[in-house]
Every structure is written in C-alpha cells, then in structure tokens.
Amino acid sequence: MIRDRNVSHRATGYLAICLLAWASSLALAGPETVDEQLVVTPGGLTSVQITRGSLSVVGWDRSEIHVEGALDEQVERFIFETRGDVTRIEVILPKPLEHRMLQRTTDLTIHMPSGSDLEVSGVSLAVGVSGVSRQVSVGVISGDINVRGGRGQIELQTVSGQIDLLGADGRIFMRSVSGDLLAREVEGEARYSTVSGRILIEAGSDDQTLESVSGDIDVRGEGIRHLRGQIVSGDIRFDGSLAPDASVALTTISGTVEMVLSGEVNGTFDVSTGSGRIRNHLTSDEPTRPQYGPGRSLRFKVSDAVSQVNLSARSGDVILTRSGVRGVSR
Amino acid sequence: MEHDSHDEFDMLLAREVRGLDREIQPDRNLWVGIARRIGDHPQRRWRGRERWLPYGVAASLAIAVTSLVLNLIGVVDTASPEQPMPSELTASLDQLGADHASRRAPMLATFRAVNASLDQNTRDELYRNLEIMARARSEIEAQVRDNPQDRELVSSLLRLQQWELRLLSEDYASPGNTL
Numbered sequence: 001m002i003r004d005r006n007v008s009h010r011a012t013g014y015l016a017i018c019l020l021a022w023a024s025s026l027a028l029a030g031p032e033t034v035d036e037q038l039v040v041t042p043g044g045l046t047s048v049q050i051t052r053g054s055l056s057v058v059g060w061d062r063s064e065i066h067v068e069g070a071l072d073e074q075v076e077r078f079i080f081e082t083r084g085d086v087t088r089i090e091v092i093l094p095k096p097l098e099h100r101m102l103q104r105t106t107d108l109t110i111h112m113p114s115g116s117d118l119e120v121s122g123v124s125l126a127v128g129v130s131g132v133s134r135q136v137s138v139g140v141i142s143g144d145i146n147v148r149g150g151r152g153q154i155e156l157q158t159v160s161g162q163i164d165l166l167g168a169d170g171r172i173f174m175r176s177v178s179g180d181l182l183a184r185e186v187e188g189e190a191r192y193s194t195v196s197g198r199i200l201i202e203a204g205s206d207d208q209t210l211e212s213v214s215g216d217i218d219v220r221g222e223g224i225r226h227l228r229g230q231i232v233s234g235d236i237r238f239d240g241s242l243a244p245d246a247s248v249a250l251t252t253i254s255g256t257v258e259m260v261l262s263g264e265v266n267g268t269f270d271v272s273t274g275s276g277r278i279r280n281h282l283t284s285d286e287p288t289r290p291q292y293g294p295g296r297s298l299r300f301k302v303s304d305a306v307s308q309v310n311l312s313a314r315s316g317d318v319i320l321t322r323s324g325v326r327g328v329s330r
Numbered sequence: 331m332e333h334d335s336h337d338e339f340d341m342l343l344a345r346e347v348r349g350l351d352r353e354i355q356p357d358r359n360l361w362v363g364i365a366r367r368i369g370d371h372p373q374r375r376w377r378g379r380e381r382w383l384p385y386g387v388a389a390s391l392a393i394a395v396t397s398l399v400l401n402l403i404g405v406v407d408t409a410s411p412e413q414p415m416p417s418e419l420t421a422s423l424d425q426l427g428a429d430h431a432s433r434r435a436p437m438l439a440t441f442r443a444v445n446a447s448l449d450q451n452t453r454d455e456l457y458r459n460l461e462i463m464a465r466a467r468s469e470i471e472a473q474v475r476d477n478p479q480d481r482e483l484v485s486s487l488l489r490l491q492q493w494e495l496r497l498l499s500e501d502y503a504s505p506g507n508t509l
Contacts, residue, residue: 177497234488
C-alpha cells in the first residue's frame with residue numbers, strides 16, 4: 001500500500017515536471033499575436049526595432065500607441081514599454097537566428113500620436129509610414145521604405161530596398177547602396193545618395209543634392225533654386241524650370257547630361273564635355289574647341305538674370321533643350 | 331597669374347577637405363536612444379578599434395590631400411594638355427592611390443567581419459557595389475591621368491574615395507547602428 005502511494009507520488013512528480021516544461025516552452029516561444037495599447041506623452045519618441053517582416057505605422061490624433069498584429073514565429077520576447085518620453089517597441093528574436101523556411105514573420109500595425117518622432121530599424125523589414133507629422137528615421141537592410149509625410153529631419157536608409165518618400169518637409173536624407181530612391185512633393189533641403197540605385201525626384205524641393213556612382217538621376221521640378229547632381233557612370237536629366245536666382249551643377253564622368261527647360265529661361269550657362277558633343281537647342285550659340293586637346297565648351301548668357309547653370313560630361317554628350325521640342329533624343 | 335591659379339586650386343581642395351566630415355546636426359536630443367542602445371547591445375572588443383577609425387581615416391585623408399596639394403600646385407599649372415603627364419603628378423596620383431589602398435584594405439577586412447552575419451544576398455549586394463565603386467574610382471583615376479589639368483576630376487576622385495571608406499565603415503549587421 002505504501003509502495004503504491006510512492007509510485008503514485010512519483011507519477012505526479014513526473015507529470016508536474018512535464019507540465020512545467022511545456023509551460024516553459026510556451027513562455028520561451030513567445031506570443032503569436034499582439035494587441036496592446038499604452039498612453040504616452042505627446043511629442044515623445046516612438047522607437048521600433050523589428051528584424052524581419054513588415055511594419056505599418058500610422059499617425060493619429062490620440063496620445064496613445066496601439067500595436068496590433070502577428071509576431072515572428074521565432075519570437076523570444078515582445079517589448080512594449082514607455083519610459084519618460086520614449087516608447088520602445090521591439091520584437092526580440094533568438095541569436096543566432098535559425099535559417100529555415102518560415103511560416104510567419106512579424107506583421108505589425110502601429111498607431112502612434114502624429115506629433116511624435118519615429119525611428120525604425122530592422123533588417124529584412126518592409127516599412128510603411130503615414131500621418132506622422134514630425135521627424136522620421138528609418139534604417140533597414142533589405143526591405144522597402146514608404147513614407148508619406150514627415151516634418152523636420154527625415155532620414156531614410158536601406159541597402160537594397162527601394163525608398164519612396166511623398167510629401168515631406170524639412171532636412172531630408174535618403175541613402176541606399178543599390179536600392180532606388182524616389183521622392184515626390186518634398187520641401188526643404190534634400191540630399192540623395194546611392195551607389196548603384198536610380199534617383200527619381202518629382203516636384204522636388206528647391207534645394208537638392210544628388211549623388212550616385214552608377215545609377216541614373218532624373219529630376220523634375222518647377223522653380224528649382226539649388227540643384228547639384230553628380231554621377232560617375234550614368235545619365236543625369238533635369239526637366240523643369242529654374243528660379244531666377246538658381247544655381248545648378250550637373251556632372252557625370254561617363255554618361256549624358258540633359259537639361260530640358262520649361263518656362264522662362266534665364267541665366268549664365270557653362271557647358272563642357274570631354275569626348276562627347278554639346279547640343280544646344282536653347283540658343284544659337286555654338287560650342288568651341290580648345291586650342292589643344294580634346295573636348296568642347298559652351299558659355300552663353302540669356303537675359304540679365306543671376307542664375308548660374310554648369311553642366312559637364314567627361315565622356316558623353318550634354319543636351320540643352322526646351323520642353324516640348326521634338327526631335328531631340330538622348 | 332600662376333600664383334592666383336595656385337590659390338584657387340588650394341581653395342578648391344581645402345573646400346573638399348572641409349566638406350568631408352560635414353554633417354547636419356539633428357534637432358532633437360538623440361542621447362536617450364543612444365544610451366539605451368548601448369545598454370541593449372554591449373560593445374564587442376573590435377568596436378574599441380572602430381572608435382578611432384573615422385578620425386584615423388580623416389587624418390590620413392587630410393595628410394594625403396595635403397601631400398597631393400603640395401605636389402600638384404607645383405605641377406598642374408605648368409602642364410600643357412599636349413605634353414605628357416609630368417612624372418611628379420604621376421607620382422602624386424600613385425601616392426594618393428597607394429594611401430587609399432592602404433586604408434581600404436584593413437577597413438574591408440573589418441567590414442567583412444562586422445557584416446558576416448548578414449544573409450548571403452545582402453553581402454553579395456554590398457560587395458557588388460563596392461566593386462562598382464572600385465571600378466568607378468579606377469575610371470576617374472584614368473581620366474585624371476589623361477586630363478591632369480582638370481581639378482574637378484581630382485575633387486571627384488577624393489569624394490569617391492571618401493564615400494567608399496564611409497561605406498566600408500558601416501555596420502549593417504546591427505539594426506539601428508546605421509541610423
């Protein structure tokens with residue numbers, strides 16, 4: 001009888017251990033979904049770190065942050081906390097990560113006060129941001145970044161993803177290694193930099209600096225005041241109009257520079273090429289050759305405006321034309 | 331006239347050097363986030379070496395540029411396009427290339443180690459782009475040798491070298507570090 005009681009106790013102990021182990025494994029595995037809300041200080045910072053998956057951030061007019069969605073199947077821990085004016089949202093994965101086929105990665109939607117700053121970092125993370133009217137910083141490795149709005153310092157960076165910015169105002173930095181950079185309806189001072197991605201700017205700000213090693217640059221805008229674009233190997237094109245006091249410098253080492261101007265054309269134009277041709281369809285001025293060596297240059301002035309335009313292609317053509325002129329090809 | 335030309339060239343390169351470390355300061359106080367991240371990600375030993383890297387790069391670049399200026403000032407303006415490239419300028423460009431290579435090599439090794447945990451596709455993409463930069467650098471160097479009087483090309487070469495080193499100093503493996 002005593003022996004039976006011992007066996008029974010032992011079985012109960014094993015069962016308890018098994019239950020404890022099962023509960024621990026569940027705790028370690030972390031939650032599958034999240035639906036949480038916190039009251040936060042308006043004007044603070046929302047900091048998000050997610051290694052992989054997708055994230056949508058939406059600004060709203062409440063002093064609350066709401067996080068909802070699915071968490072990575074390998075999640076260890078989910079952090080959602082506020083300390084002072086900083087709210088931290090993180091999906092912690094084990095290190096090193098298991099590289100296997102995944103059924104589920106993180107897919108979160110975050111609603112945050114539109115008047116707070118936002119910073120997001122991740123690795124394989126697609127990020128969408130809308131309705132945030134303050135500073136936005138996003139840095140990922142391979143995901144695309146789409147930002148609508150933002151004011152103040154807007155800093156967007158990726159290695160191979162595409163960055164798409166619409167309607168921001170402030171000091172804008174967009175950087176990629178091979179991803180394309182797109183910006184539309186941007187105000188303020190903007191800097192774009194990529195190694196091999198393309199840069200496409202539509203209705204860009206009146207102060208832009210663009211830099212690329214081998215991707216093409218295409219800028220469209222009206223009333224441009226400061227525009228500086230440089231490529232080592234690629235084409236650069238501007239299509240639009242200039243402010244009366246514009247300062248424009250477009251340079252490629254190997255490629256074509258094309259400027260298609262609309263509206264009233266004023267200013268001093270300095271154009272040079274090393275081994276290509278200069279095609280001037282703005283005025284009747286003809287390029288000249290230097291006394292020695294290769295190359296052509298052209299300098300002319302239209303009206304008394306103070307605008308200065310410098311266009312240069314070391315190995316390639318420079319084309320100057322008016323918008324709507326037919327028969328001009330690159 | 332020659333003196334004016336020297337001054338102009340000196341100013342050009344001085345502007346380039348000044349522009350190398352130019353950054354726009356952020357509006358808000360970033361220290362809260364930085365302190366938290368330092369706490370969250372204990373520093374590894376190699377980071378101690380990395381801390382002086384930007385200063386080392388800036389200092390060595392400044393030395394290289396100064397050296398180049400001193401050499402080119404005496405050479406460029408006397409060079410006519412129809413004459414072969416003066417040997418002093420060739421030596422200066424060779425020195426500039428050698429200096430860059432000596433800085434680049436250890437940084438590339440560190441870059442490989444720091445970013446080793448990235449997935450293969452991302453690493454391939456990064457190395458492909460580093461190759462693009464190296465080819466572009468070679469292309470500009472060749473153009474400088476063909477057009478020794480072209481100061482804008484020298485500026486482009488210096489900018490590209492700086493950009494290449496900046497890319498090599500990136501730690502993409504730690505989310506948030508690149509922000």
